[in-house]
Structures are given as structure tokens and as C-alpha cells.
Amino acid sequence: MKGQFLSDEQQDALQEVLNISMGQAADALARLIQTQVQLSIPAVIQSSSDHFIGLLLQPAPHQIAQQSFLGELNGEMIALMTEQGNEAIARLMHYDSPMVEQDKQELQLELTNILAGACLHGLISQLNFKIQLAAPVLLNPASLHASRLNWQQALLMEVQFQIPEFNFYARILICLKQESLWPLTQHLNLLLL
């Protein structure tokens, strides 16, 4: 499924905007831990809520944080990271080892702020939107169900960050609700003029 809400030109523009945003996010993390972060090519797809939940279910032990935003664009951001990867980052950031549960949660929220926050900030600043961001919360993967999401179809943007030598892996999903597609396409069109 491609991002059928968008024309090819709009899709290309959104991917480029995401590329720049994730570059800024990776740079923020790389500076913090003095290690190079690898970037994926961003994906933009149309997603149903069931498909979206499927994306969040992963075999390896992982942690999920969610952050909602509203304003000129409405949607949510999900950050998925593996426990193993986060523990390696924790050592680089001088957390006590082994980590207590509270530290694990704090780090997950911190990494969500850095990576997902920078991605979203890059997106809205390049496209000239104003939004408010709620505080990130942790989600229990087992409690995820499509009926808990208050949307059916959304535009999904996915970027991935990796640090192979530490087995660090983070997926950031930015999910835009359908009512935000019209303003999104209008602002993308301004870039394409």
C-alpha cells in the first residue's frame, strides 16, 4: 500500500521533508552518545488501524511510547525500541546497570523525545504548521487493539534508526488522521510551487 492520499510529487516532497527531519533527529542522538546513527529511507503509506496495530507487534522484547499531537495537524507518534538496544544506550549515558524499571521508562521517554520529537518538529517546521504536543506515555504492547485508536484510515510515516554495534534499533511511526490530509497536501503543494 502506497500513500494513495498523495500524488507522486507530494509523496516525494513529504519523503524529502522526512529525510531532513530524521537527519536532525539522528544528529541529536549521535551528539548525545558520541556514536554514529544509521538512517533508513523513510516510508509513507496509507494504513488502516488494524494494519497499524500489526506493525506494532514485534517478536523481540520491546518498549513502546506514544505521543499525541493536535492543532493544525492531528495524530500520534509511536516510538518502538528494543530493550536490548536501550540497555546499550543506557550504558553510554552512564545509567546504573542493571537498570531499574523506573530508569528504563525514563530512558524510553527520553529517547522518544529526542528521536520522535525531532522528527515531528522537523516535519512541522519545514511545512510551516503549528501543533501542540502532549507528554509521551508508555504503552503496554499486550493491551494494543485497533478499537482503542479513534481512527480507521490514516497516513503513516515510518522512519528507522539503527546503531548496529549496540543492537540499538528504533522505529518511529508518525500517524496523521484523515482530517489532517487536506492541510498536509496544501502545505506540500506550497513546497512544490
Added chain:
Amino acid sequence: MPIPITIADDSALSRKTIRRALPPQWDVSICEASNGKEAITAVKHGLAEVLFLDLQMPEMDGYQVLTYLKQHHEKAVVIVISADIQTQAQAMVSALGAFRFLKKPLDPALLAQTLKELGLI
């Protein structure tokens, strides 16, 4: 005689952004490449005395293009324009022979200043 330059980037928006940021008084003939292979073809055909090069591209990425140009002693002036702005990426392209590293989103004033410093305008 206009200077042959090539803009290599997989994003059409990004190529357009770079094209628009070029100083209007700079007399150039512009070729566009959407991946690293096309960029190398452009250099081989004399279409890229100056090459604006993205790093993340399909087929062949910017690092591979720089490596190829270095190994084959091609004389393009390469200016990397990249979304990956990590210091490690900047160090790597400089070691591979890129003349300059510019960050996306591209600042036209910085591009003009860079071209001036390199004696191109």
C-alpha cells in the same frame, strides 16, 4: 562557456531546491541525476565539473560515488548536500575527497558563499 554542473539527488523536490538556490549570475548548464550511477555517468561524460551530491540515494549512494571518483581520479568538484548531518558523515565525505559539506535544508546564502570560497563564482 557555461560550466557543466550536475545535481544528484533522488528527490525531485530536493533537485528543484538546489537548482533554485544557485546564484542567478552563475553561468552553468545543469544536468540532473536521480541516483549515484547516473551521477557517475554524468561525470564521465564531462557534465559535472561541479557535482552537487546527496548521500542517501538508491542504486549507488553518495559515499560510493565519492569512492569511485577517488579511485578513478575523476576531477569533479564535489559539494555534498545531505540530510544526514552527523559529524561522522561530514568527516567521512571529506576523507573521500568532497570539497564541502552543506546541510539540508539548503541555505542559498551559504551555497553562494561556498561557491565563492571555492573560486567558482
